[in-house]
Amino acid sequence: MLGLYLHRDSPVHAFPVGWKLAALAVAATGLFFVSNPVAIGAALVGALGLFALARLPLGAVLGQIRPLLPVLVLLFAVQAAFAGWETGAATAGRLALLVLLASLVTLTTRASDTIDALERGLGWLRPLGVNAGKVSLMLALTIRLIPVLLDLVQEIRMAQRARGVERSALALLVPLLVKTMRMADHLSDALEARGYDPR
Amino acid sequence: MIELRNVRHRYGEREVLRGIDLTLAERRVAIVGSNGSGKSTLARLLNGLLLPDEGRVLVDGLDTRSDARAVRRKVGFVFQDPDVQIVYPTVAEDIAFGLKNLRLPRDEIARRVDAVMARFGLTEHRDWPAHRLSGGQKQLLAIASVLVLDPAYVVFDEPTTLLDLRNRRRIAGVIRDLPQTALLISHDLDLVAEAERVIVLDEGRVVADDAPAAAIAAYVARMG
């Protein structure tokens, strides 16, 4: 399945996904109470240590941080100017740390495992009227539909080029929608023909 | 046995079926007709995906209106475009979907999925994303995921229209070897010629109902 997962044989990969998500949530919350730049620096070194433990290449780490770099620099500059360099370093470091930890979870966990864990988590929401079975079916359908729609987009674009139509958003969207709405009807027929009962 | 008793159906102003009376008891029945002749509507009436506006459809005596669930279990449905029928992202998951709806035990589901994958040569693709299968393989997957439910009847709605010649022949072979009763909606005259009985539909009425050679001749004459 398409995803950002990088397979390695490592204890981080083997760590149960539910715990990874819980640890991430705890870390994200806890970080708001830390403002000492030295402590955050130490935590950053620790996070990089986890990346090493997960045997992820340095490129993967940089790939996650690079889009954030301008924000980090700006953040540091603004905060340093207004509130001193310690605050600047702490704020920028905190954000970098959060994104690194979240990326670590994403890079070391198969999307399908995360989805399974989320579905199990949704089971707890049943009293609120959340039907985990329906959510899980919708997730599967979405994943199934994405490549089908991508093919359809290519096909529509090709047909329009053949007719000499300038590539335009409308000329793409309208046929895409009309065609996929009809597809959706057939797909719901197909679900029911195979005994799916939404109750 | 499937019976249609004075079945009428309309979409808004347009009457697509104008009084159909048929008793289908043969092992291979084909239904042909031009686009808009009402044959796809007829197909959808057979397993209760559509309910007739007037008249009744009976499957082994069960009315599609009152016994929808039981009828669906008896009548499998294979669509023209496998892309609208494959529900789950990977091959084995998709085949298991219908069985999960029957709430069968996990080990029985696994056993039946394995068996049907072996039968259709899909075993090596078990964890493949469905979109990486070829057109012919996708249609095989669609058929496999219907047959795994063990229906007594299988309705095929133009199963070969989107396929090349080689895959047409492959699917025709699969249909030929089915132990089940098959109802075939098709434009593919080679496929239709293999049926025992061919029904020609035009503007919502049965205009010919005969052995293949005679019915196809009547159909071709009308189309000309």
Place this chain on the structure above:
Amino acid sequence: MKPLTTRDLVHCALFAAIVAVLGLVPPIPLGFLPVPITAQLMGVMLAGAVLGARLGGLSLLLFLLLVAAGLPLLSGGRGGFGVFLGPTGGFAIGFALAAFTVGWLAERLPRRGSLPSLFVACALGGIGADYALGIPWLSMVSGLPLEKAALGSLTFIPGDLIKAGVAAFAAATVKRAYPLAAAH
């Protein structure tokens, strides 16, 4: 609340997939505008305008769940929890609120289903709701003062208004071609 029918489930999945695909296709150049626009917010508006508040919002929650699970479905191939913690996370989470609001407005504005009514719903609901979440978030995470964050986001408004126009037109066309979908 009415339970979801099979068709509702499929429609939610379909629009989640449409939003994903609009994030994956290369940006579409518009003839009269020099900057190519990313189409994802257009998909969000469409989901609300075609499916209505409840199903539209639900379909975008579905999309966000898949993004959180690590599928790179946000435009630019971004995905994973990190996206939500980052400075533009609010705009991403705002998608669900935006789709809901577009649907809510589309169901209530006068001359329901007409092009002007859909345009107002898409513009107000889509841009308004997404920015209402995105801008404070940006300010909070980056430490930028709120006015600065808002001012910086204003540069995207012209492009987003065009998206609202395209989405409204497409939704109006589909509702005419496909009245069943409007029956929700």
